[in-house]
Amino acid sequence: MHDHRSELADDTPTITLYRTYDAPQSLVWRGITDPDLLKNWWGPDGFTIEPISHDFRAGGHWHFIMIGPDGTRYVNYHLFTKIEPEQLLAYHNGEFENDPNGFDAEISLTALSRETTELRLHMIMSSFEARQTVLDFGALEAGQQTLAHLTPILEQLKAEK
Template sequence: MTAKPNPAPTPAMPEPAAGRFATLTFARDVAAPLPVLWQAWTAPAARAVWAAPTPAVVVEFIEADTRVGGREVSLCKVDGAPDIRCECGWLELEPAVRAVNYEVVSIAGAAQSAALVTADFSGSDARSRLVVTVQLSALAKEPVRDMAAGYRQGFEAGLGNLAGVAARTMLLERVIRAPRAAVWNAWMNPLTLPQWWGPDGFSCRTQRIDLRAGGEWVFDMIAPDGTVFPNHHRYGEVRPQERIAYALLWGENGPKHADAWASFEDEDGATRVRLGMVFSTEAEFQTAKGFGAIELGLQTLGKLARFVGAP
């Protein structure tokens, strides 16, 4: 039998467009109230705590502006590997209901993927639920199935971290009937902050105070019975009249017990102040709740309101 000649090789065809896309869905139940979960998802200081999927990854936030039209830029750093740049742009923010953002991931200036991320929130005073839908587009040569596997691994780990952070986050709010500039100035003035900081009956004794990014406040809080509680605040981000982020340490250069932030928003001529704290462990969170940290924190915000002349 005569052998047939081999046919000419078929030219490689580009991967169909459908093969460049994938839709991923994640759901997580969280042992935290809905407003707390929302803040854990959106507040830059909280996102910085849970963003790294594993301890081997360091996430450095370069820019963070959580409002519609704002963007967040971060670098994921792993020893021995090039940095991964992630740009997130906020498209929709409906508090405690829905957040939508785009996300572009790049390495060495080359875009690897783009995604539309939709987060839907529901829940109650005790528990909440988050459902995240990721519409993923592969921009590099890597098959979307491989990229989707990486996204799935990263999001599952990140949402697990998020649930843990939300479960040890304390959130305090107060609407203060004063202009935002007045509230901000009372908080970020080294002469006035010590005058009102702390619960009713407490006073502050300052050693050093430098209220700027990279600055610190080393002070003692003195209880009505004379008990002294050493404190050290280290300031990270300071975004004038919008928010501050700082670490809380037990005494000067002592162990950190919380990452905190304060945000300031206009509300019908008044100012809504949110004070959030992510405690280092859930045990510390429970201990703080046990000795009345929520009530004492609300007293502190009440003293701020009285200091700026608000009823």
């Protein structure tokens, strides 16, 4: 089961992506928080990750460069604002710490059964114009591509158990 969907709110400048994985919540959590796993799946089709630093705690960060298929380098800085193990990872996404042009995001996990987990990625933009900019950049498709890349990582983790 790899159901996925996207939502755009009419009353707030948000983008919400959902994806269901055939994996227990604990494995999905590991997949979204372990830097050795993240670097192997985060990003849309054709992108790679060059890790810089990772400090997984509230107030910590994940600093990395996303390299596009054409070699363009996109600096990313996720400042972790709230962590509830196996349930919620909230962060500010920008190019550097407290980037005013960035946005807030929350990844929440819900166990649908012992072996099935729904991931919800909720992105909160500063304005409808900011949301439209990322939509024009392909955020819906790129976001779903990114979340799809977690599936083979989870299959590998399940096989190792």
